[in-house]
Amino acid sequence: MHQISPEDLASILSGDPEELDVHLQLVEKDFPIKDCSARFHCHCLTVDANGRVKPDRLAEFMRNAIVNYAIPKSRLDEARARDAKYKSGSAVAALHHEALGTFTDLKNSGEGGEMLLYLLAERFLKIPQVLCKMDLKTDSRVHYHGADGVYASVNDDGILKLFWGESKMYADPTAAVRDCLSSLAPFLIEIDHEGANRERDLVLLSDKADLNDPNLTSAFKKYFNKSSTLSNRVEYCGIALIAFDASFYPPNSVKAVADQVLKAAKNEIEKWTKSVAKRLCAEKLQSFDVQFFCVPIPSAEGFRDTFFEKLGINT
Structure with a gap:
């Protein structure tokens, strides 16, 4: 095998895409951003038949997927094979416990946003994670220095599209857009050299990709071998995610109406995309393929706390 096909990468995707729809309602997909190559996607929380939004259920869904996110694919496959051989569940259960231990207990951690980005990248965009960053951490209390995730796809011309992930979960959407794209920009626009922000992740991809x-x-791995001609067939792209406070969700004691929440989110799309377009231009990212996720939630801080509560982590 020399070059990778789209089918090769599709084969390593994990999880049921329809499960995402239980927790997140699609508001807009592939919305164009003026004068930019980026595409905008928006999801809001689903409203159930009782008129409730359930961020706790979304947090539990995320927790239940952490083995796929935090454990290298080959190790998880080995654990599944062992459990099948011995009619057990202990090997995968042990990996779940190990995955929990990779998350930090720092109060300002952005790992909830990174996990949400992973789920949307794999289950919505169908772009698989190719570098398991959580497995590379040497201390759970220290954040991994690099992108929030690395994902990959192959286009019809055989170009490997490498997506650097960045996420921000803030109360204010404008600040989230600013900081998210500011963090993402160096991974895309810097010239390749040993001191580039992306260099450490590229080295890891050539060694630790699974x-x-x-x-x-x-x-x-040949695509990241500097002596291989395939290294010239890698396009740098981005997956960005912001989650932020939205006032259109009613208080807990008030029933939500699904159509009204959806309509309210749609009414904000133009404002949000203008903010994204302005920042893409400021960061000189107009020509890059950036898949931008916007997830308005009742409370960014509240959801961060809920996610870590579900993990059993006290922050």
């Missing part, structure tokens, strides 16, 4: 198949992993 696509759950030795031949596929070997072929993938």
